[in-house]
Amino acid sequence: MQELLEKCNRCKSGSCCEEGVELSKDEVRRIIAWAPQVKKPWFRLVDLENDPAPGYNYETLVRDGRCIFQREDKKCRIYPVRPKNCAEFPLEDGKIAPYYKRLCGNQRDILT
16 A cells, blocks of 8 residues: 555546545535635535535536646645545545546556
């Protein structure tokens, strides 16, 4: 697992940001207070029929094939206040995230 974390920290592809991320109401509030210089809207309500994780009723929008908070250089505009799911990736609650292989384009072979 340490190798996975080290490779993730060196990643340059930013492929994990190609999809939006689910957020809690508190995370949305933190990001709004941070006031990133990004054209709004930033969030949308998650379709509750898709059964999001409890408390994660919002998600970031995706523009131009990436999370709206990802800059052109693949860095995060809201890094200091990024959501828990982003901060923990490629882990989720201390274990390899179930969506890791789908989102981690340049690292897919680490776990095989």
